[in-house]
Amino acid sequence: MARINDNYLKLQAGYLFPEIGRRVSEFTTANPDAKVIRLGIGDVTKPLVPAVLEAFHQGVDEMADAATFHGYGPEQGYDWLAQIIIDKAYKPRGVELKTTEVFISDGSKCDSSNILDIFDLGNKVAIGDPVYPVYNDTNVMVGRSGNADDKGYYEGLVYMPCTEENGFNPEFPAEKVDIIYLCCPNNPTGTVATKEQLKAWVDYALTNDAIIFFDAAYEAFITEADIPHSIYEIDGAKECAIEFRSFSKTAGFTGVRCGLTVIPEELLGTTEKGEKYSFNKLWNRRQTTKFNGVSYPVQKAAAAVYSDEGWAQVKEIIDFYMENARIIREGLTAAGIACFGGVNAPYIWLKTPGGMSSWDFFDKLLNECFVVGTPGSGFGPSGEGYFRLSAFGERENVETAVQRIKDKWGK
Secondary structure, eight states: OOOOOGGGGGOOSSOHHHHHHHHHHHHHHHOTTOOOEEOSSOOOOSOOOHHHHHHHHHHHHHHTSTTTOOOSOOTTOOHHHHHHHIIIIIGGGTOOOOGGGEEEESOHHHHHHHGGGGSOTTSOEEEEESOOHHHHHHHHHTTOOOOBOTTSOBTTOEEEEOOTTTTTOOOOOSSOOSEEEEESSOTTTOOOOOHHHHHHHHHHHHHTTOEEEEEOTTGGGOOSTTSOSSGGGSTTGGGTEEEEEESHHHHTOTTTOOEEEEOOTTOEEEOTTSOEEEHHHHHHHHHHHHOOOOOHHHHHHHHHHTSHHHHHHHHHHHHHHHHHHHHHHHHHHHTTOOEEEOSSSSEEEEEOGGGOOHHHHHHHHHHHHOEEOEEGGGGOGGGTTEEEEEOOSOHHHHHHHHHHHHHHHOO
16 A cells, blocks of 8 residues: 655644634534625735736737647746846846746745755754744655644744744744745734845855745835845845745735746755755756646736736735725724734734634634634744734725724724
């Protein structure tokens, strides 16, 4: 009989968001008349903007004509899309990249998981806490960890607590590590790192021969002018960092699927014999073997995001979501609930009232306010006592949810 991958059995529970779905389903089945407002899973609610939709249709139409039909495309993505991204998203911030350093994919969630393929299991990994669960779980799945302790930390992984005391920005690991996950703007806390803080991380990585996995999936939501949008805005980052980006939240591509990973040619690792080797070449080999590329119509749609018309339309929706974030943040603050984030990210990280546990607050919010959020403990042990609300929603629903919470906990 075939042997399973026992590492999956180390995972403590079902993935966070399916568990939320299960509880919400049970509640709605038992209470069919309840108007439940979902501010939990970070899924967008606005449709694709007109410029993007038009380009999408054009791409599909081209597939219907023998003269313009596209079969297999380059696994790395089309050069024209990579160049548009470089010209529109990186060059204005002083970052120079080559198209061979930009890999188009079906999403940053996949890339931040699959990137582990090109790193030896012997690498020591440092992860923030709380953090996007995919970072932790995929390292467990590939066999980099032992079992979890009573607190929820897995043996073999290094955790960097992100607390109110340190501004929800992780401190340097106390032990030598080889890979460091940084997410900025952060999911779930909604907080960001300044240029000085990122410079300190780059210097640390260069000094300690470590690689930074920089998840910039929410960079388009940054509103403060002095906050970096890319790790490569920091001198030296090309020698120590891999960056992940996504069209999912930026342009509503959660159901369309498109993202990108940047691996500079300067980024090197060592072989078993101690020889230097390019991570860019390894990732290229991995993608050409395991990935067939993003569909042509989707890449056409992604390119339209960065057209003048497309970006104006996309930015309008981003501003809409960030206004939702302001309404949530200011409304809950007025009710006496401590809130963080929501300024440079579409997430509000709040402290649960009265010291309630995260899941107790989830159940109370669902059962008494008919509002769905995300328990902080689902993002790691240091998230206990906190809760995440998403700004992705319709304005009326957001305002209603805030009012329900204020009516329940307002002072």
